[in-house]
Amino acid sequence: MTVHPAPPTDLTGLTDAYEQTTRAVLELGxxxxxxxxxxxTPCPGWDVFAQVAHVESLEAVFGGEPMPQLTIEERPHVRNDVGVxxxxxxxxxxxxxxxELCDRLEQVIEARVAHFRSEDVDPDAEVSTPFGMMRTVDFxxxxxxxxxxxxxxxxxxxxRPGNLDSPAAAISMSRMYASLGxxxxxxGVPVGQSVVVELTGPVTGRAAVEVVEQGGKVRGVPTEVSDEAALxxxxxxxxxxxRLVAGREPLGLDGGFGWSAFGDEDTAAALVRHFAVTP
Known part of the structure; x- marks a missing residue:
């Protein structure tokens, strides 16, 4: 897998990426x-306020704020306990x-960035998250x-398009590649066949996986393959x-997001339909 610019993986670089994208949300709000x-917005069930509120409130809770004691009615876009x-x-x-929400978000950003820049933070320490225990840098x-x-x-x-070449964009593309298998x-890529996903920019990249059967399970594993040999x-x-990895659809447009394919276009279309990796 190659991604350019390379996504940060150390605590300092990740903190910089975190501050940049959270401040972009603040600026947009x-x-x-x-x-x-x-x-x-393209996120089902959410308006602009909800987008900013999501970032502010979740980061506040990760920073130590207690969960509010509220109940909500069932909502069609909520599919699991994390969504609730x-x-x-x-x-x-x-x-x-x-x-007012933006004022709170600015305070949360300053507190969270100060926390991640503190000498007391161990990048490899396990922290509790809604998805289980994770290393600080992974979280x-x-x-x-x-x-x-x-x-x-x-x-x-x-x-207001932008930040498609930011460190957080590179991180997001690397997560897409990590989920490619x-x-x-x-x-439905057949066992023994390989597929390639190529990013054309502003973040560029290339990765391939081969579908294999291991221990009675079908898996996609990283591989090297030429365009001509790939399915x-x-x-x-x-x-x-x-947009696809986030499970979004074009706002106010039909036909989906643009892509092109070399080789089996039906397989490429199937990959696009299964791109979403967000919960």
């Missing part, structure tokens, strides 16, 4: 006209205005991916890959 705070927790947090911010990379996806939701909604299996080569840009 501050720039949003008050009358557009309720505009729907996220919706409760967003609901707990609904009595705020968007400018921070996951937060960069999640926040960048929501940053892009806001950019799509507000017509699962994507290939879910897409297909799927080519798409950073924006398109980022």
């Amino acid at each position: 501050r720039a949003c006209p008050p009358e557009r705070a309720g505009d729907p 927790m996220v919706e409760i947090l967003i609901e707990s911010r609904r009595d705020l205005s968007l400018p 921070l990379a996951l937060r960069c991916f999640d926040i960048w996806c929501h940053e892009q939701d806001l950019r799509e909604t507000l017509g 699962r994507i290939a299996v879910a897409a 297909c080569v799927l080519a798409l840009g950073t924006r398109e890959a980022g």
Whole structure:
């Protein structure tokens, strides 16, 4: 797997990426006209306010704020316990205005960045997360991916594209490549066949997986293969890959996100349909 620019993997680089994408969310929230705070975004069930509230409230909880004691009704876009927790947090911010919420987000960013830059933080220490125990650096990379996806939701909604070449974008593309084996299996790539996904930019990259049977299970494993030997080569840009890996659909458009393929186009289309890796 190659990704350029290379995603940061150390605590300092990840903290820089985290600060950059969270501050981008803050900037987008501050720039949003008050009358557009309720505009729907590509994230199902969420408006602009909910996007900013999600980032602010979840980071506040990770920073030590207790969970609010609220209950919510069933919502069609909520599929699991983590989704319920996220919706409760967003609901707990609904009595705020968007400018008030942004003020809180700025304070949370400063506190979280100060925490990650503290000498007391061990990058390899295991921390408790909604997805189980994770190393600090792995959890921070996951937060960069999640926040960048929501940053892009806001950019799509507000017509302010950008940060497709940012460190958080590179982190997000590397996470897509890390999931490529699962994507290939879910897409029905036959055992013994390989597929390639090529990123055309601004973050560029290339990775291939071969579907094999190991221990009675079908898996996708990293491999090296030429375009000609692969079942297909799927080519798409950073924006398109980022939207698909987040499980999004084009806002107000039909036909999906653009991509091209060399080889078996049906397999490429199946890969696209199974790109989502967010919970």
